[in-house]
Amino acid sequence: MSKPRSIKLTVNGTAYEHTVEPRLLLADFLRNTLGLTGTHVGCEHGVCGACTVLVGGDSVRACLMFAVQADGCSIETVEGLGSIAQLNPLQEAFREHHALQCGFCTPGMLMTATDMIRKYPLATDDEIREGLSGNLCRCTGYEHIVQAIRAVVARNAGKVR
Amino acid sequence: MTEPAEIHTRPKIVGARIKRTEDPRLLTGLGGYVDDKQVPRLLHVAFRRSDHSHARIRAIDCAAARAAPGVVAVFTADDMQSLVKPLRATSRMAGYHATPILPLASGKVRYVGEPVVGVIAESRYLAEDALELIAIDFEPLPVVVDPEEAARPGAPLLHEEAGTNVLIAREFKRGDVDAAIEAAPVRVKGRFRMRRKTAVAIEPRAYLAEHEAGRDAITLHSATQIPGIVRDALAEALDMPGHRLRVVAPDVGGGFGGKGSLYPEEIFVCAAARALARPVKWTSDRMEDLAATSQAFDEIVDAELGLDKEGRALGLRADVIGDVGAYSIYPWTAGLEPVQVVSFLPGPYRIQHYRGRVRAVATSKAPTGPYRGVGRPISTFVMERLMDMAASRIGIDPREIRARNFVRPEEFPYKTGSGIVWDRSGFSECLTAACDKLGYDDLRAKQAKARAAGRWFGIGIASYAELTGIGSRISVAPGMPINTGTETATIRIDSTGAVTASFGIASHGQGLETTLAQVVAEHLGARIEDIRIVQGDSSAVAGSTGTYASRSAVLAGGAATLAAQAVSEKVLVVASHLLEAAAGDLIAGNGRISVAGTDRSVAFREVARAVYSEMGRLPPELRDELAATKTYDPVFGTTTSATHIATLEIDPQTYEVRIGRFVVAEDCGRLINPLIVDGQVHGGVAQGIGAALYEEVVYDDQGQIHTASLVDYVVPSAAEIPPMDVVHLETESPTTLGGFRGMGEGGTIGAPAAVANAIADALSPLGIEINELPITPERLFRLIGAAQAKV
Ligand code: FES
Ligand code: FES
Numbered sequence: 016m017s018k019p020r021s022i023k024l025t026v027n028g029t030a031y032e033h034t035v036e037p038r039l040l041l042a043d044f045l046r047n048t049l050g051l052t053g054t055h056v057g058c059e060h061g062v063c064g065a066c067t068v069l070v071g072g073d074s075v076r077a078c079l080m081f082a083v084q085a086d087g088c089s090i091e092t093v094e095g096l097g098s099i100a101q102l103n104p105l106q107e108a109f110r111e112h113h114a115l116q117c118g119f120c121t122p123g124m125l126m127t128a129t130d131m132i133r134k135y136p137l138a139t140d141d142e143i144r145e146g147l148s149g150n151l152c153r154c155t156g157y158e159h160i161v162q163a164i165r166a167v168v169a170r171n172a173g174k175v176r
Numbered sequence: 177m178t179e180p181a182e183i184h185t186r187p188k189i190v191g192a193r194i195k196r197t198e199d200p201r202l203l204t205g206l207g208g209y210v211d212d213k214q215v216p217r218l219l220h221v222a223f224r225r226s227d228h229s230h231a232r233i234r235a236i237d238c239a240a241a242r243a244a245p246g247v248v249a250v251f252t253a254d255d256m257q258s259l260v261k262p263l264r265a266t267s268r269m270a271g272y273h274a275t276p277i278l279p280l281a282s283g284k285v286r287y288v289g290e291p292v293v294g295v296i297a298e299s300r301y302l303a304e305d306a307l308e309l310i311a312i313d314f315e316p317l318p319v320v321v322d323p324e325e326a327a328r329p330g331a332p333l334l335h336e337e338a339g340t341n342v343l344i345a346r347e348f349k350r351g352d353v354d355a356a357i358e359a360a361p362v363r364v365k366g367r368f369r370m371r372r373k374t375a376v377a378i379e380p381r382a383y384l385a386e387h388e389a390g391r392d393a394i395t396l397h398s399a400t401q402i403p404g405i406v407r408d409a410l411a412e413a414l415d416m417p418g419h420r421l422r423v424v425a426p427d428v429g430g431g432f433g434g435k436g437s438l439y440p441e442e443i444f445v446c447a448a449a450r451a452l453a454r455p456v457k458w459t460s461d462r463m464e465d466l467a468a469t470s471q472a473f474d475e476i477v478d479a480e481l482g483l484d485k486e487g488r489a490l491g492l493r494a495d496v497i498g499d500v501g502a503y504s505i506y507p508w509t510a511g512l513e514p515v516q517v518v519s520f521l522p523g524p525y526r527i528q529h530y531r532g533r534v535r536a537v538a539t540s541k542a543p544t545g546p547y548r549g550v551g552r553p554i555s556t557f558v559m560e561r562l563m564d565m566a567a568s569r570i571g572i573d574p575r576e577i578r579a580r581n582f583v584r585p586e587e588f589p590y591k592t593g594s595g596i597v598w599d600r601s602g603f604s605e606c607l608t609a610a611c612d613k614l615g616y617d618d619l620r621a622k623q624a625k626a627r628a629a630g631r632w633f634g635i636g637i638a639s640y641a642e643l644t645g646i647g648s649r650i651s652v653a654p655g656m657p658i659n660t661g662t663e664t665a666t667i668r669i670d671s672t673g674a675v676t677a678s679f680g681i682a683s684h685g686q687g688l689e690t691t692l693a694q695v696v697a698e699h700l701g702a703r704i705e706d707i708r709i710v711q712g713d714s715s716a717v718a719g720s721t722g723t724y725a726s727r728s729a730v731l732a733g734g735a736a737t738l739a740a741q742a743v744s745e746k747v748l749v750v751a752s753h754l755l756e757a758a759a760g761d762l763i764a765g766n767g768r769i770s771v772a773g774t775d776r777s778v779a780f781r782e783v784a785r786a787v788y789s790e791m792g793r794l795p796p797e798l799r800d801e802l803a804a805t806k807t808y809d810p811v812f813g814t815t816t817s818a819t820h821i822a823t824l825e826i827d828p829q830t831y832e833v834r835i836g837r838f839v840v841a842e843d844c845g846r847l848i849n850p851l852i853v854d855g856q857v858h859g860g861v862a863q864g865i866g867a868a869l870y871e872e873v874v875y876d877d878q879g880q881i882h883t884a885s886l887v888d889y890v891v892p893s894a895a896e897i898p899p900m901d902v903v904h905l906e907t908e909s910p911t912t913l914g915g916f917r918g919m920g921e922g923g924t925i926g927a928p929a930a931v932a933n934a935i936a937d938a939l940s941p942l943g944i945e946i947n948e949l950p951i952t953p954e955r956l957f958r959l960i961g962a963a964q965a966k967v
Contacts, residue, residue, distance in 0.1 A: 038301065052212035053205015055429070057378045058462040062886035065378055093205035106203040110195050113851040116859065117685030118202030119209065119379040119429025140899070148895040151886070153378050153430050154685045156858030156923075157894035 022086040026051065027095030035082045041075075042066045044082035045092060053093040053122045057151070064150030067123035068092045074130040093122035096129070105129060105167050114163040116154035123150050128164050137168045189698040190914070193851040196690040197704070198427075198683075207427040210382035210397045211459045218384075219248055221445060221458035222303035224293040224310050225468065226285035229321070229879020230334065230540040231314040233283060233292065240309035241295055246302030249452055250310075251294045251444070253282035259447040260413050263438070265506040267656055271345055272511065273338035275503045275538075279444035284317070286334050286502035287542050288881050289467030294444050296456060319879040323476070323499035323537040334502060334538045343504050344511040344536040348518055350593040351529035356491030360482025364565040369948040370554045370928075372474040372499070372873040373866075375547050376891050377684075379429020380460035381469060383442050385449035393420040394446050401431040402438075402722030404680050405507055405658060407714035409438045410446055418714075425712035425722075428684035432863065433546035434469045435684065436724045438506040463884045470545030471873050474499040475517055475554045481562040487570045487577045491529035492593070494521055494558070498536045501543040507658050508546060510536040516551025522592040523559040524603045524641040524817055525581040530593025540879045546724060548863055549924040556640040557949060560929035564636075564936060565945065574637050574933065575616065578607055578819075582639070598641055601815040601917075602843035602907035607639055609841035609903045610819040619823060627941065632826040634938025638929035641817040644918025645730025647810035660725065662809040664717040665735035667696060667743045669802035671788035673767075673781030675700065675707045677736060680720020681728040682712035686856065686920060688728055691848040695733050695914065699740035700747070701764025702780060717805070726816070726918030729848060734808030734913035742804035750783050750798055808913060816917040818842035820861070820926035822934045831953035831960070833869055833935065840926065841903040845917035850904065853919060857902045860923015866892045867924065868931035872950050939963075 019034045026049060033048055040059075045051045045068070057065035059078045066077040069091040097103030102110065105128055115121040124147070131137060131146040143161050152160065201207050238250040256279050264274040276282075281292045293310050297303035318332035325331055326341040334341055357363060377399075384397040394416070400406055403423040411418050428435065441458050449456040460469070479494040498514025505512070518532030567577040583590040588600040602609075611617075619635055626633035648661030666678045677696045683689060689709040697704045710716045711732075744764060751769035752759040761772050770777030786793040787802055823836040840857050847853050870890040874882040883889040906915075928949055935956075936946040942963040948955060 036301075046212070047214075050214060051205065052209075052214075053207075055209070055379070056211075057380065057429075058886050060462060060885055060887070063378055063462075093203075097204060099200040099204050099206065102200065102203060109203055110199040113196070113855050115199060115202055116687065116855055117377070117379065117428065117430040118198070118207050119377075121202055122205050125203070144894040144897075148893040151378060151891050151893060153376055153432065153863070153891065154859045155855055156860070156862035156900065157897050158858045158900055159855060161894065161899075 020083050022083055024085050024088050024090060026090045027092060037081060037083050039082045040078055041080040041082050041085050042077035045077060051092055051094050055119055055122055057119065064127060065120050065123040067126040067150065069126055069130060074127050093125055096125060104170065108163040108166045112159045112163040112166065114155060114159040120150060120152040124152065124160060132164065132167060132171065137164070140165060189694050190848050191846065192849065194690060194694060194704065194849055196687045197693060198687065198689045202427070209379055209427045209429055210384055210399045213384055213397055215384065215386065215455045217454050219296050219298065219452065219454050219456045220300040220303050221448070221456060222295050222300060222307050223291040224295065224307045226281060226288055226290040226292055228285055228314050228316055229288055229319040230317045231285050232317060233281065233285065234313040234315050236293060237311040238293060241306040244306035244309055246298040247295060247306045248298065249296045249448065251280065251448060253278060253280040256280055256447060259451055260443055261415060263409055263413050263506055265504050265509045267509045267511065269344060269346070269511060272509065273335065273343045275335050277438065277440065277503065277506045279440045279447060286540050288879060289464065289542060291440055294448065296448055296452065320538070320540045321875060321877055321879050323497050323539055326539050327497065327535055327537045334540060341538045342535050343500060343538050344515070345534070346515055347531065347533045348594040349531040353491045353493045353529040353531040356529035357480060357482035357493060360490045361485050362483040362566060362569055363480060364562055364569060365480035366561065366945060366947050368477040368479065368558045368561065370473045370475050370557060371950060372471050373547060373871045374466060374469060374471045374873055374889065375432040375434025376889070377430030377432055377434050380462060380465045381435060381439065381441070382459040383445045384455065384457040385445040386455045387449040387453055389453045391420065394450060395422045395424060396442065396446055397424050397426060398442055399428050399435055400425045401436040401682050401684055401724050403682050403712055403714045404720035404722055406438055406442060409506060410443065413443050414446060414450070423714040425682040428682065428712065431684040432548045433472065433550065433724065437470055437508060437545040462886060466884045466889055467881050468542055470505055471501060471542050472513060472544050472547030473553060473867060474544060475514060477517065477554065477558045479558050479562060481566060483566050487566055487572055487580055489525055489527045489581050492522060492527050493531045494518060496532065496534040498534065499539050500536045501539060501541045503543040505543045505545040507656055509656065512546060513544060513551045517555045519594045519596055520552045520555040521559055522594060523556065524583060524598065524639055526583050527593055532594055541875050548860060549921045552640065552642055552925040553864065553867060553928050556638055556925050557929045557932055560638045560933055561947065564933045568940065575607065575611060578637065578639050579604060596643060598815045599911065600907065601641060601817040602905045603639065603641065603817050605905050605907055606817055606819040606841040606843055609905055610821050610839050613841060613901055613903050614821050614837065614839045632828060632938040634824055634934040636822045636930045636932065636934025636937055637819060638926045638933060639819045640925050641815050642922060642925060643813045644726040644816045645810050645912055645916065646725060646727060646813035649811050658721060660721055662807050663731035663735045664720060664805060664807040665732065665739040666717055666805040667739040667803065669743065669780060669784050671784055673779065673784040675702045676710060677707060678710040678716035679732045680717045681723045681732045683723060686723065686728065687852045688732065691729060691852060692732055692736050694848055695736040696740045699737050700744050701769065703767040706767055706780070726920040730810060730814065730912050730916045730918050731808055733848065733916050734810060735806055737913050738806035738808055739804045742806060743802055746800055746802050747783055750787055750794060751778050753794060753798060754778050754783065754786055810912050814845065814912050814917045816842065816844050816919055816922060818922050818926055820930040822930040824931065824934045824938065826935065826938050826956065831956040835865065835898040838898050838900045840900065840923065841905060842919065842922055843905045843907050844919035845906060846915035847904060848916065853904065854902050856920050857923045858900055860921060861900055861927045862892060862897045864924040864927020865897060865931060867949060868928040869950050
């Protein structure tokens with residue numbers, strides 16, 4: 016074990032400074048050190064996508080990154096999207112289309128979808144499915160998730176026009 | 177926001193597409209899963225697990241681990257002996273051998289991944305560090321990997337005291353099947369194999385036990401589907417009364433049966449928390465989950481079907497071997513799945529002569545347990561393959577052979593050769609509806625063209641029936657000492673007018689907080705937002721089991737109906753006094769009771785205040801608590817049926833199977849919430865497609881597991897799962913209260929057979945039969961290669 020190191024980062028706009036062991040996973044740091052338990056851990060080996068967060072605007076698996084690697088970074092997690100009183104449009108679309116059942120994959124799905132929607136046109140459902148292929152959901156069969164994302168994309172397109 | 181008009185117009189609450197009440201917390205990261213719980217002084221467990229398939233434990237040296245930084249305690253089976261009594265999944269089935277269930281392996285290990293030593297430390301990181309310091313002296317024993325060899329006399333035994341590896345053998349029969357098949361002009365048969373699967377809920381299992389030293393009480397927070405069963409089992413294992421044990425299943429991240437049994441780790445954290453008087457948590461990592469959560473769907477079926485020249489089935493016989501793994505799982509027993517395979521094999525068809533024999537054989541692999549569909553994905557796969565084989569032999573369409581063999585509407589209730597009774601359900605109607613939705617005839621025409629162009633394009637049909645919402649006369653696995661046939665609801669209106677409805681079931685994604693609130697709202701006249709559903713807590717009702725076997729909507733929905741009606745009567749008596757109107761003239765809805773045809777009304781809140789708070793508003797005899805507890809028992813159960821149709825194409829270069837369309841037509845009775853029903857079907861189908869094409873737990877001939885990561889155990893992603901069309905039929909209201917039928921598992925039952933039939937159909941020019949699932953590109957490559965070599 017090597018010596019604890021001090022890190023500074025922002026999570027959902029709040030600045031944090033902590034001293035952590037170099038081997039502490041970013042997922043564990045968010046969940047246990049900061050108490051942001053919305054980020055879930057489903058495999059700890061980079062396949063399921065439940066731990067997806069955005070680091071500097073790009074989706075990243077928080078189980079494959081150490082907290083010390085996030086030093087100086089700006090992180091977005093599900094807690095930063097919207098609140099119970101005011102769900103954001105993506106969260107609202109997930110609710111509207113019943114795109115979640117047990118909800119365990121949902122934070123990762125929302126973060127991946129946020130990233131996809133910001134960056135890509137997502138013109139076809141196949142593109143949406145391809146973009147989601149790094150996030151496993153065992154409950155929904157994906158159909159409603161695709162519909163929810165499609166609805167947000169359509170809504171945004173309407174706004175732009 | 178939900179449209180108030182839509183929710184509040186009675187009686188549309190049941191049947192409405194209401195958005196789920198559980199969603200806002202889950203969408204904002206505010207759900208509370210077991211591992212999210214932050215508890216002061218919490219200790220963490222890591223298990224040293226067996227790396228042998230079958231071995232004697234000669235000695236365990238934990239001295240170095242005990243001295244490691246942060247380690248608080250280390251337990252072996254010997255240390256647990258004085259803390260925990262062994263449990264057994266008992267059953268009255270003749271010739272059944274139960275096996276002991278212990279928190280840690282004692283004397284021997286019987287599968288790779290079995291917990292042997294539990295290390296408890298101040299953090300999970302430190303607990304895992306210490307694992308490496310444990311030295312276990314194993315004496316390898318002969319592995320027991322092949323279930324057919326294991327069933328032979330003289331095979332090495334996993335449980336010496338049983339005297340055999342065959343934990344259960346049963347036979348169901350009717351008529352003279354051998355004579356019927358010998359005399360049949362058309363006979364089709366095969367050896368079918370479904371390979372082992374596992375549930376892979378995205379939330380791994382997690383258990384956190386809190387010990388309250390002052391009264392020696394334990395609260396176990398468990399990612400379980402069956403808090404009631406776990407509480408009762410712990411009472412026995414820890415020798416404690418139920419009121420000092422509470423099992424809470426908070427938000428649970430999927431189960432599918434994998435969280436539907438009692439686990440050694442659950443017992444362990446409770447015993448350790450009690451011994452150390454500190455909270456103790458274990459969260460499974462995915463490797464542990466893949467190696468040590470219950471597995472399923474591992475059967476070999478030799479089956480033969482005899483038919484007349486028109487394709488009407490005359491007799492069916494089958495021999496089934498279930499590879500059940502190392503232990504008979506608690507409480508379901510090793511018979512759960514294999515016995516269901518022979519129970520359901522005759523399917524929705526009229527077959528006079530039947531014999532199904534089954535043996536459940538122990539092997540040195542992870543124990544099997546319930547997994548979505550339990551047995552019926554295999555029985556449906558076999559029966560539906562036989563139907564297609566027969567259709568092609570006779571030269572009729574797969575659709576036609578099913579139509580000729582279904583139990584006809586006038587024949588219900590129909591008793592199958594295995595003794596299962598189907599009540600009226602839309603067998604033929606589902607087939608017709610699925611074909612119509614798909615445009616079956618057009619697709620066959622399209623297929624002819626594709627085939628002429630040399631493409632491997634296939635269409636596969638699967639029809640099945642299942643029993644759901646099973647009552648006390650039929651239990652899920654026979655002879656178990658638990659009651660799976662009833663559910664209880666307590667509904668109480670408190671002094672603020674708020675409604676709390678408590679249940680023993682445990683939602684883990686099914687949205688029962690929403691659907692049960694819909695049922696309560698409808699029968700009580702309360703507003704959905706004023707109703708809180710308490711579930712997943714063993715202390716909510718006196719006795720319960722949990723959520724499994726497509727039972728919760730039917731059983732808890734029935735109990736909710738009865739309890740809401742009883743509370744409503746009490747509310748109306750009070751309201752009638754307050755409004756000075758006859759109870760018969762009152763209507764309850766939208767949180768108020770009003771006098772029909774007038775504008776006089778009173779809110780639930782005022783009724784509650786009159787009863788509990790405002791002295792003198794009511795005569796004393798009317799001041800009765802606004803609460804009722806009711807238990808519902810559907811006695812038998814109800815029949816849910818469906819037809820699935822898949823279309824697909826096989827890539828001739830890569831042998832990748834691309835599913836084009838997937839249609840489900842199902843009769844699940846009255847829908848409580850169509851949105852939720854669709855979601856259940858989609859999810860079930862996705863798991864069925866996984867079972868057909870991708871998912872397989874692989875053990876090698878040394879009993880080592882080769883699929884201990886999600887890279888090797890392939891769960892389908894959005895890119896592999898096709899869009900789906902779901903058609904709901906409601907043929908006739910079943911006898912259950914509310915007219916509900918269970919539907920949580922059906923998707924997984926029909927899909928493997930539909931996909932297998934579609935692949936066989938695509939490859940019919942090569943004469944290939946699909947008798948083994950999953951049909952991976954590698955298996956397809958071999959089959960196609962062998963067929964082409966023959967040509
Ligand atoms: S937990 Fe990070 S990808 Fe699964
Ligand atoms: S909603 Fe349960 S895993 Fe996706």
